[in-house]
Amino acid sequence: MHPGSANVHRAHAPKSARSGTYVASAALAALVAAMPSLAANVKADIDNRNGSIAAFDGGSGDPAEFSFVIDPRIEYQPLEINQTTQVANRVAHLVHSSQWFGTDPASSTTGITITESYNVSKPSGPGYAIGNESTQVSFTVTDAPGGGLPWKFSGSLVENNADAVITLSGPGVNVSFNTSTKWNTPVNLQNGNYSLNISLLVAVDTNPAASKSVELSVTLKSDALAPASGVIINPANGHRYQLAEPAGWNDFVAFAASQTFGGTFGCPASIGSGFENQWIRCNVASNVPTINDGAPFSTWIGLNDVDTEGTFEWWCTEPFVYSNWKAGEPNNGGNSDFVELLGDSGQWQDRGGQAVEYGLVEYEFVACGSGGNCFAVHAPPGCNDESCCQTVCFFDSFCCSTTWDGGCVNEANGLCSPGIVAGPILNPTNQHNYYLLETGAWSEAQEKAESLGGYLVTINNAAENTWVRNNVSRFDGNQTRICFIGFNDQLVEGAFQWLNNSVSTYANWDAGEPNNSGGIEHFTEMLADGTWRDNDNTGTSGFSTFAIVEVPCAADFDGNGSVDGGDLGTLLGAWNTTDKTADLNHDGVVNGADLAIVLGSWGSCG
Numbered sequence: 001m002h003p004g005s006a007n008v009h010r011a012h013a014p015k016s017a018r019s020g021t022y023v024a025s026a027a028l029a030a031l032v033a034a035m036p037s038l039a040a041n042v043k044a045d046i047d048n049r050n051g052s053i054a055a056f057d058g059g060s061g062d063p064a065e066f067s068f069v070i071d072p073r074i075e076y077q078p079l080e081i082n083q084t085t086q087v088a089n090r091v092a093h094l095v096h097s098s099q100w101f102g103t104d105p106a107s108s109t110t111g112i113t114i115t116e117s118y119n120v121s122k123p124s125g126p127g128y129a130i131g132n133e134s135t136q137v138s139f140t141v142t143d144a145p146g147g148g149l150p151w152k153f154s155g156s157l158v159e160n161n162a163d164a165v166i167t168l169s170g171p172g173v174n175v176s177f178n179t180s181t182k183w184n185t186p187v188n189l190q191n192g193n194y195s196l197n198i199s200l201l202v203a204v205d206t207n208p209a210a211s212k213s214v215e216l217s218v219t220l221k222s223d224a225l226a227p228a229s230g231v232i233i234n235p236a237n238g239h240r241y242q243l244a245e246p247a248g249w250n251d252f253v254a255f256a257a258s259q260t261f262g263g264t265f266g267c268p269a270s271i272g273s274g275f276e277n278q279w280i281r282c283n284v285a286s287n288v289p290t291i292n293d294g295a296p297f298s299t300w301i302g303l304n305d306v307d308t309e310g311t312f313e314w315w316c317t318e319p320f321v322y323s324n325w326k327a328g329e330p331n332n333g334g335n336s337d338f339v340e341l342l343g344d345s346g347q348w349q350d351r352g353g354q355a356v357e358y359g360l361v362e363y364e365f366v367a368c369g370s371g372g373n374c375f376a377v378h379a380p381p382g383c384n385d386e387s388c389c390q391t392v393c394f395f396d397s398f399c400c401s402t403t404w405d406g407g408c409v410n411e412a413n414g415l416c417s418p419g420i421v422a423g424p425i426l427n428p429t430n431q432h433n434y435y436l437l438e439t440g441a442w443s444e445a446q447e448k449a450e451s452l453g454g455y456l457v458t459i460n461n462a463a464e465n466t467w468v469r470n471n472v473s474r475f476d477g478n479q480t481r482i483c484f485i486g487f488n489d490q491l492v493e494g495a496f497q498w499l500n501n502s503v504s505t506y507a508n509w510d511a512g513e514p515n516n517s518g519g520i521e522h523f524t525e526m527l528a529d530g531t532w533r534d535n536d537n538t539g540t541s542g543f544s545t546f547a548i549v550e551v552p553c554a555a556d557f558d559g560n561g562s563v564d565g566g567d568l569g570t571l572l573g574a575w576n577t578t579d580k581t582a583d584l585n586h587d588g589v590v591n592g593a594d595l596a597i598v599l600g601s602w603g604s605c606g
Contacts, residue, residue: 054131096116121211141190163201225245243359256268305350367382465530
C-alpha cells in the first residue's frame, strides 16, 4: 500500500482480548500452561549471502562463471538456485535452497533452513573447477523468558576433500562444525544478537584429475510449535483459519488455545457443513505453496471422542451437525480418539493422538450470528449476519465485545454486502462475464463473487489487464477507481496466487509494491492507472475500494468459449476422482451432479 493512505479505524475504549468464552476439556488449561513461552520476539536482522562457481580449461577462452549476491528485495523469501557451469570436462555445480520460517520473519521469525550442494570435477591437465560461498544470517532475541527460549540447531555436513565451516554464535551459544558430521543440538536463546555463518570452498585446480564436493543441511528452529501458514479468510462465514506445524494432538490443541488474532483466541477448527468442509480442503488443507509442493496432506481438526468412546464432539463445543467419514471410519483402531481431515479427499478418519499432523486453527467471534441487524444499532455485541459481523469485528473488536453502536453500523455499511455497479460485461476474448461491485471488504466482495458464480478477477497478461481497466473499472468513464482483484498471499507471505488456482507469471505491481505494510497487506488492488498494490482486507484507504468479479463458463474446461465434447471428455476422464477442476459443484467428488452441470451449460458460453 502507498504510504499516507488514511486509516478510518475509529478510536474505542481498549479492545477486549476475547469476545466470548469457549468451553472445552478441563485438561486445556494444563496443556496451555505446559507450552513453551511464545511471548519472546525473534527478529531476522541480516541475510547476507554470496557465492560463485567457475570452470576454466587453461586455454585461451574465458572461464564459465556464475555468481550470486542475495537481493534485498527477496530478503527473507524462499531462495532456490540450481546452476551448472562447464568448460570441456571441467564442471562446477551448485544447488542451494533456503527458507525462513514465520509469516513475517522481519518482525517475528521461528527459524531458518538452508541446504547446499557443491560438486566440482576436472580431468588431468591445466584448468580448474571451483565453488565457494559465504553466508551470514543473524537475528535478535528480545523478551526471552527466564532460562532462555528453547530452540533446536540441527543439520548435517558431508565433506569430500572440501572445506566447510558452520558456526552459530551469540549469548550463551558458540557451536561450530568443520568436519563431516550430523548434529541435533538444543539451544536456549537469551536476549541479544545471534549469527549463523557458513563458509564453503570446493576447488580442483591441480594437474591430476580430481573431483570434490560438499553437502550440508542446517535448520535453526524454535522448539515450540509455530504457524505453518498465514491466516486465510473464508468469505462464506468470515472465519479465519491458520495451519499449525505438524505435532501430536495435545501439542496442537495447546498451541491453538495459545494463539490470538484480531482480538479473539484460536481453537481447533470445527466444520458445520459440506460446503465448509470442501472450502477447507481446497483452500487450506491441500493448497499451501512451499509446504506440500502440490501433494495434499492431512490436518487435525477439533473433533474427538476422548470423553466418551463413540460420542464425537467439537473441542470448542460447536454443535456436531455434520460429518464426512471415510468408508470404515471411525474405527477406533489403536484407541484413536482424534480426527484428521484428509487433504486429498476432504474425508475424515480417527487417529491416535501421538500421530504427527498439521493442525487447523480457527478464529471467530462467538458473538456473531445472533443479536440484531448488522446495519442497525443494538445493545448486545455482534450481529446476525455471520460474515459481515466477523469482518467488522476483526476490523474493530469492540463491536463483538461491548456493543453494536453507531460506529459498528457505519463500518458494516462500508465493508459488507457490496452491490453491483455494472455488469455483466462480456469479454469477447475469453467469453467470461465481469461485474463491478460497490466498495467493501475484499472477503465480502469474494463472497458476493461466489454468489454470482465466479471469483474476484484473475488477470493473466498485460492485454487482459488493460481490457479489465478500460471496460470494467472505468466502464462509466470514471478514471479514479481502485478495485480489488483476486491476487493474494494470505497463506504464505510473498507467494501470491489467484483465487481460481490458475498459474500465471504476470503481475503489474506499482513501484515499491507489494510491501506488506504493517504485516497485514495480503490482498491486491488495481489502481486507477492499472498498476497493482497490496492492501489489507478492508482497504484502509477509507472504504473506497471497489471490486471486479469474473464469472467464467464453469464447464468450459479448455477455455475455448464453448462447452462441448472436449469438456465432456475432461469430465469423464476425472470421473469418481476428487479433481478440484472438474468438481463443479464442490462436493468433493466428480460424479453425475457435475455431469448435469456440463450438459446444462452445453453450447456457447456467450
